[in-house]
Amino acid sequence: IKVLRLNQSTIAELHSYAKPPDEVSTVMRATFLLLGHSEREIQVII
Numbered sequence: 001i002k003v004l005r006l007n008q009s010t011i012a013e014l015h016s017y018a019k020p021p022d023e024v025s026t027v028m029r030a031t032f033l034l035l036g037h038s039e040r041e042i043q044v045i046i
Helices: 007-018 022-034 040-046
Strands: none
Touching: 022 040
């Protein structure tokens, strides 16, 4: 899975968004679900 190979600068950029675009939120939500996080955890993360 490519998401597991994200480098630190890319992760830092994603984390820096105060309100990420809807597309970014959708992809990140799907990624967290695929990695086994619950909806409740995702609400805190995103």
